[in-house]
Amino acid sequence: MGKPLGLLIFISALLLAACGIKSDSYPTNIVTKVSLPQEGNADRDPAKLGAKLYSEMGCISCHSVDGRDGPGPSFKGLFSKDATVVTDGVKRKVKVDEEYLKRSITDPNADIVAGYGPGRMPKFSLRTAEVEALVSFIKAPVANETNAGFGDGQCCHQ
Numbered sequence: 110m111g112k113p114l115g116l117l118i119f120i121s122a123l124l125l126a127a128c129g130i131k132s133d134s135y136p137t138n139i140v141t142k143v144s145l146p147q148e149g150n151a152d153r154d155p156a157k158l159g160a161k162l163y164s165e166m167g168c169i170s171c172h173s174v175d176g177r178d179g180p181g182p183s184f185k186g187l188f189s190k191d192a193t194v195v196t197d198g199v200k201r202k203v204k205v206d207e208e209y210l211k212r213s214i215t216d217p218n219a220d221i222v223a224g225y226g227p228g229r230m231p232k233f234s235l236r237t238a239e240v241e242a243l244v245s246f247i248k249a250p251v252a253n254e255t256n257a258g259f260g261d262g263q264c265c266h267q
Contacts, residue, residue: 155238159246162239171230180229182222188248194220210244 163169171181182192190205200223203209212219217230235243 155242155245156249158239159242159244159249162243163246166233168243181225184247193223195223196220207244207248210247211240214240214243 171179173179173183174185176183176185187205191202192205193200194203218227221227
């Protein structure tokens with residue numbers, strides 16, 4: 110097998126593993142490699158760091174910021190709304206606040222938004238500052254008004 114064909118097969122296998130044919134083929138733990146700004150750095154806007162994480166960690170492939178449905182809920186208008194989730198097999202209403210978002214990011218299968226399946230979102234190993242930055246991004250106007258060039262929120266899961 111030639112190198113290009115072997116590389117193509119390897120990349121295809123990675124994509125299938127990441128996108129999953131069934132929920133147990135999703136990665137269960139992903140470590141981020143996005144560098145946080147150093148103390149005293151002027152570019153410490155948490156929403157900007159959250160936008161960078163949203164793009165670089167691949168959140169963009171499942172969560173739109175323009176209201177379009179995808180494999181995961183859109184971030185548009187998400188913060189402070191009421192959502193129906195399934196927790197341990199029981200449907201319930203929750204307020205999408207900072208605590209809910211933090212839990213959903215760090216333990217994505219704890220509360221599954223009604224209409225979405227469990228196991229789709231991998232569990233990320235994130236630092237507290239990264240989780241807070243993602244929450245800031247989700248709360249920011251960009252996640253509530255426009256796609257702002259972050260991508261179309263579409264993915265291979267559809």
